[in-house]
Amino acid sequence: MTTTPLLFDIKNLSTEAESMKRLIELFSALGEKLVSHDVEKALKRTAGISYKEVALTFADSQTVTLLIKQTGDIFKVKINGKEAALRNQDAHKPEAVIQEIAQRIKSSRTAYQKALAAKTKADDVAQAAKSSGLKNTQKTRVSALQEQVNSLDALIAERQQYKAQLETELAA
Structure with missing residues (x-):
């Protein structure tokens, strides 16, 4: 692995940039698989600092957003939408x-x-509450509840039969 600093060229920052490829290699070397990465095209400005956002999505659906300053340094990091203070910045x-x-x-x-x-x-x-909400008529709701009652009755009868079978095996 090379030891050159990972400085981003903010003017030429894209998903195909060398620094992005190196970033992906570094995460892969640490066992984290990136499934997607995206670079915000427009510069944003906060607290007098201009930056671009780099969004990374990992295989377990966790997200990391890197805010890259114009100098190429990582300005801020958001992990799963929450800002993370880094010691090794x-x-x-x-x-x-x-x-x-x-x-x-x-x-x-x-x-x-x-x-x-x-x-x-x-x-x-x-979603289930919405689908059984005001759209359904009262008759539809009653029939759905009746189906639930019937399925529960069938399950109870099955369990009672199983219980009786176990009791006969235990008695024998």
């Missing part, structure tokens, strides 16, 4: 910055996946 040691980002991604992977699953489940529940 040094232009002369870009590998340390990338290593710290990769470490944070790895350490938050379980919590992120759990939150994503909970959000997906909540979205499914909300």
